[in-house]
Amino acid sequence: MDFNKKQTLVIITSPALTEYLQAELEELKFPIDQVKDTSIHTKGSLNDAVTLNLNLRCGLYVHYLLGQFKCTRPEDLYKKIKEIPWEDVITAEEYISIVSRVETESVDNTMYPSLVVKDAIADRMIEKTGKRPDSGPDRENVVINLYWNKDDCWVYLNTSGKKLSDRNYRKMPYKAPLQECLAAAIIKATGYNGSQTLVLPMCGSGTLAIEAVLIGQGRAAGLMRDNYCFKHVKGFDEAYYKNLRIQLNNTKKAPIKPIIATDIAPQAIEAAKKNAQTAGVEHLIEFSVCDFAKTPIPEGKGIILLNPEYGQRMGEITELEETYKRIGDWFKKECAGYKGYIFTGNPDLAKKIGLRTFRRIQFFNANIECRLLGYELYEGTRKEKSPK
16 A cells, blocks of 8 residues: 555544634645535645644544445445455554444444454454454554445544544643634634734633644644554654654744733633643743733733633523623723624623624534624724714
């Protein structure tokens, strides 16, 4: 198998993030072959997949196509999988895990195809090498993805392994933190690029602040991880990987304006500082413990972004209504000249802000439909006096 060959690469992402993922791919000069709800198809070699894994902020997995074929029965699946030259992909000493997504009438137990794939790989490896690789659920080494839809099958090498959102800097989570890919997309949606002051009240464990630094300075998102699935493949070009890491690490970091992150909970700021320290960006974020309305707002223009709680029970909703009202009042009184953003999964609470939005962007936080709401915070009033 020639891993230098340009093959279909499928980048998996979360719902509503394809717009931001596509922009990243275009910036990296990758062709856009197909855009779906949660994935984008492009083309590239295994080294190209390495490049994507280290650079993408809004992708979750990078899949390299190993084979596609028609399939109507598990017997057909076994035969076709066994035809793939697995001895060129992995060694017999490797550990593999199989992930299947099956939507076909010919299979009742959707777990069964994973077993068929594992057996076909093992039997091929025994025939070719005399040994079989170990297998199991851990996605630390080689991960194979099977997609079986009706009579069509696709087999991919998941070059990422674990989700790319696992940047490896969040050592201290605090109260349902945002997934890193989502946080990066939210930051991008505000228009932030490092040239603006960024204020992040209610910062929680600091994910938005850390992702903002990475974006503003142009730091590659995947450099904090050491393990990827591609490192366990026989076609892995270690020299290319090491040189790319050196190149990305040596890229000149763009200067950024202040990022201010506050939270009323000392535990949140403690977690945020620790995570920022792990990411190597603590010195670029001004952390402090205070109520959001006491957050210092530098003079001039900038971006303010809050991620308040959404509320699950009526008692919480009642308390949060007052919080959202206070946010609206604070925007009007203290944040003139800035663009204000609220990320929330509760549209009823958002109405309590009491300001007209100029942007409403759909996102999903897990299975919760959310909105990023943008507010122009003008100095004084927009209305002009009519000429007499």
